Amino acid sequence: MTAPSVRFTDERLANGLRLIISEDHLAPVVAVCIWYNVGSKHEVPGKTGFAHLFEHVMFQGSGHVAKTEHMALVQAAGGTLNGTTFFDRTNYFETVPSHQLELALWLEADRMATLLDALNQENLDNQRDVVKNEKRSSYDNRPYGTWFHKLGEHLFPPDHPYHHPTIGSMEDLDAASLEDVAAFFRTYYAPNNAVLSIVGDVEPAQARSWVERYFGEIPANPAIPVLGDMSLPPIIGAESREVVEDRVPLPRLFFGFRAPVLGDLRYDALEVAAQILAGGKGSRLYRRLVREERIAQDVAFFTLGLTGGASLVAGHATARPGADLAALERGFEEELERIGREPVTDDELSRARALIETYEMESLQRVDERADRLSMYATLLDDPDMVNRQLGRYLAVSAADIQRAAAEVLRPDNRVVLTYLPLTETATGTTDEETAA
């Protein structure tokens, strides 16, 4: 197979908007993807969940677009769309038939320029309710639903911005005001804080002139605050454990580790390690704990790339009924320790490489994926060409690289272990006749 070759231009408008255009006429579709360099890491105590609530407000209308009309216009144009928020960033994207590109650009420009013209208390209150229901349905009413929040609390100190979850707390969501929304918008939703990628069936000169037309006059914010130092010691220093009682029938162990930031070669090595540890039926953890010892119902191990001081690596194993939880934990930890102690075999490494290669090539077939990655690498690493080099970096990871990175990261004094246990009856406060479901 040949390496990815995503050809693109990378420029800045006078107001600082970074514009990346990549032409590909294979299908009559075009993806527009705008990343704002603002996420939940920019939130301050008492205002958690705000970046994400704001993302919802971005669909409530702007100067020339009515409430929810953004969705209506994109869908009527035959397009798909959404927005997401995470620790490091907020993104918005549309994929449309190529003759509708100008509409997508206009919609993004209108809300970047004039969001506050449409902002009102009723819409904010409505989206606050929607977000609270999102929190209930995605976390609070889900078995094991608190694991990610708890890992963040253990892995990052209380004064670190990754300590609190992106969804925020109910109290803070309640406290968000119109003034907060306006201030957040004025501070962060400026062209010089955004990367706009356009990928697909596009004529670059035409696209550039539309971008100039719709975005070119939006004023920059010369005073975007610089985030404080987020650097962290490379390891947490001592194992951190918590037992959580939840409405679950089977115990589940979650493991978390502080890891090098996105862009660090050791992070790439950990991604390959994760494939060898838990990527499919031939992987180490699956083979040992699910197939052979049969003490786990399922296993997982994965990386989550971040830029602010540390990334995280996490995994879990669900215990089979009656399984010895201590043996399950020991088995999981032994495999993590082993991959840091001895090199993976040539066969394991070549299988992992081949799978990653297919996966990457498959992902990059889609224009929306390419647009997302270009904006991501530009926003987080100031290096959009990583879209072409990332696969090569994975394939260059050696057995020694994996061993070294695993030994540095997957160690007991850098480990968080959450043990989810079925609620005991005393904890539910119910009687025999009325056992909780």
Next chain:
Amino acid sequence: MTLEQILSARPSPGRPRTYEFPQFERTVLPSGLQVLAVNLPGRPIVAANLVVRRGASDEPAEIAGATVLAARAMTEGTQHYPGVELIEAGERLGATLHVDAGWDAFTVSVDVAASRLRAALELLAELAERPTFPGSDVARLRDERLNDLLQVKADPRRRVDRAFTAALYTADSPYARPAAGDEDTVPRLTPDVLRGVHRTVLDPHRTAVIVGGDLSGLNVPRLVGAALGSFGAVESSAGVEADAGTRPPRAASAVDRPIVRFYHRPGSVQTELRIGHVGLARRVPDFHAVQVMAAILGGLFNSRLQMNLREDKGYTYGIGAGFDMRRGPGPFSVRTAVQTAATVASISESLAELRRMRETEVTAAELAAARDYLVGVFPLRFETPGAVVAALTGVFVHDLPDDELTRYRREVEGVSVAAVQKAAQDHIHPDRLAIVAVGDADAVAADLESAGFGELEVITEEMPADAEAGETQEEAE
């Protein structure tokens, strides 16, 4: 021009590029197995899918779950590749081999670089034709399924899905049960039962191999013929009814008047809701009108249900509605999770939207929005070989005309306001709705009772205790 002047002029669309669903070439091998090849230049990762018109709805009730378990067990070892060796051999090609079974069909699939298609097809053939179903691994997978059923009970959204279909269909319909089997049937699924299921799958006359991607320089029928020319020739599917795999299963409604089943989960912060009835089979004659109608009701982001319950009331993060179309009539459902205090109001609003869909015509703007979306998004759906192959798999499974996908956009464009209303009146039945919920009954039961949505039944379940289920004996092969 000022920024205000620039932004106040809405752009109009350019001229659309023409788009046609990619053409495929059909070859029938001497065995009767069909090969569908679709060339997609510039797509280096090829998707290949062996599909058999034989699914979970074709199995006898007493071994419900056998087809799904057989699919899961096939990657546990084959004649020439014991254990996970076949999976590993695939990985060396950068290929992940999948075996899946649903209600209607059984599939063995792989995504692989075009240059390695030949080797991948050989592995796919080995997997499809020669699984060994080792007793010890089958026992483990059975236990995993039983354990998963415990997890279903604990997860409100999975619990409500299971309770909903159990409420809709009579017990003699396969659709009343989970496709992967339940606590009664899974313990019966021995290796011999799975081997029996596998034999029924080996029928070239009900099988197609569908391959899509950049096929330049590849003779797909020859490659498939070399790998799978004898598929079904060794172990015949003798004893299988000739029309199994094309005949819709029994799927009668168990509901003849509105009912409410509320599964009590004390302290729930939300109520998981499903509202619906027995719906439609895929081969419904007014398929395209139904698609447009369902988009307006609960498919679009700005569907009537979303605009009402999310964007106006804020009761939910999201609400949708639609028809799960199978070979037989799968469920029609409204699906959402709402904050506990809004449970009764959410049911009322959902029922009102269902009635309004039947009673009043959609506006021209609503029709245009749905139609334009379905027509416009069509090319976006088929950017990758995997998506094209999946769509052709559906055409084969449901025995649809060869031009089903090429005429899709024309058909949708032809749907009228009257056709949408007729589809709603014909296919939405407020007089036999099942309303099934998982939530805090203490908080809402009194209001539910007085709302009078239908006969109310509140069910309190015991939480499955640790270490009781999910252990069956291993057995020798």
